[in-house]
Amino acid sequence: MIDFSYQNKNTKMVVFRCIGPNNFFLERVVFPLETLSIKAPTESRVEIWGNDFYGPIIEERIRINSSNEDIRLVA
Numbered sequence: 285m286i287d288f289s290y291q292n293k294n295t296k297m298v299v300f301r302c303i304g305p306n307n308f309f310l311e312r313v314v315f316p317l318e319t320l321s322i323k324a325p326t327e328s329r330v331e332i333w334g335n336d337f338y339g340p341i342i343e344e345r346i347r348i349n350s351s352n353e354d355i356r357l358v359a
Contacts, residue, residue, distance in 0.1 A: 285323040288330075288348055292318050296334065298343065304328035324348050 292298055292314040302310040304325035314320050324330075332344040 286326055286328075286348055287321065288324045288328075289319055289321045290314065290330070290332070290346075292316055292320075294334065294343075299333040299340075301331045301333060302328050302348075303331070 288302075290300055295316050297313055297315045300310075300312045300314045300320055302308070302322065302324050305327060306325065308325050308328065310322060310324075312320060326349070328348045330344075330346040330348060331342055332346075333340050334343045335341065
């Protein structure tokens, strides 16, 4: 397990979704300027979902790797 933190720097709340191996799944609402800290399995995938005029939209994807450095992926 890896310590991971995410801070919502948006002015609107977002949905934080972490998907990992062995059926690991965590979904939380993160309010503006709130910081969420979790322990996630190695090689987990984080998705940050926001809201647009047409419905939910993925704003950011992050891969949590074993060296404890997050890798931002193109949404």
